[in-house]
Amino acid sequence: MTYVITSLCERDGLCVEVCPVECIVPGEPEDEWPTYMIDPDTCIDCGACVPECPTDAIFPDDEVPEEYADATELNARFFSEGPGYDAA
Ligand code: SF4
Ligand code: SF4
Numbered sequence: 001m002t003y004v005i006t007s008l009c010e011r012d013g014l015c016v017e018v019c020p021v022e023c024i025v026p027g028e029p030e031d032e033w034p035t036y037m038i039d040p041d042t043c044i045d046c047g048a049c050v051p052e053c054p055t056d057a058i059f060p061d062d063e064v065p066e067e068y069a070d071a072t073e074l075n076a077r078f079f080s081e082g083p084g085y086d087a088a
Contacts, residue, residue: 003047003061004060005038006059019048020044020046025085033082039084
C-alpha cells in the first residue's frame with residue numbers, strides 16, 4: 001500500500017516536514033506535475049502526513065475518491081518516469 005496526494009494539494013509543503021522516510025517531493029515542473037508526490041515504493045503507510053494537510057489532499061491508496069483516481073498512477077509515474085527525487 002501507499003498514500004497518495006490528489007489534485008486537492010495546494011503545494012504548501014507541510015506534509016514534507018513530517019514524513020519520517022522523506023518520500024514526499026514537490027512535483028516539478030508544476031505545469032506537468034501539479035501536486036506534491038509520494039513515492040509509493042518508499043512510503044511506509046504511517047499516515048503522519050494526513051492530518052498535516054490543510055486541504056485533506058492525501059489518502060491511503062485504497063481510499064482515494066473516485067474523482068481523484070488518476071492520482072495514484074500520477075504519483076507513481078512521477079518517480080518511475082518523471083524527475084522524482086531530482087525535483088526535491
Ligand atoms: S504515509 Fe507516512 S511514509 Fe507515507 S508519505 Fe505519509 S508521512 Fe510519508
Ligand atoms: S500538506 Fe497537503 S497541500 Fe500541502 S503539499 Fe502536502 S499534500 Fe499538498
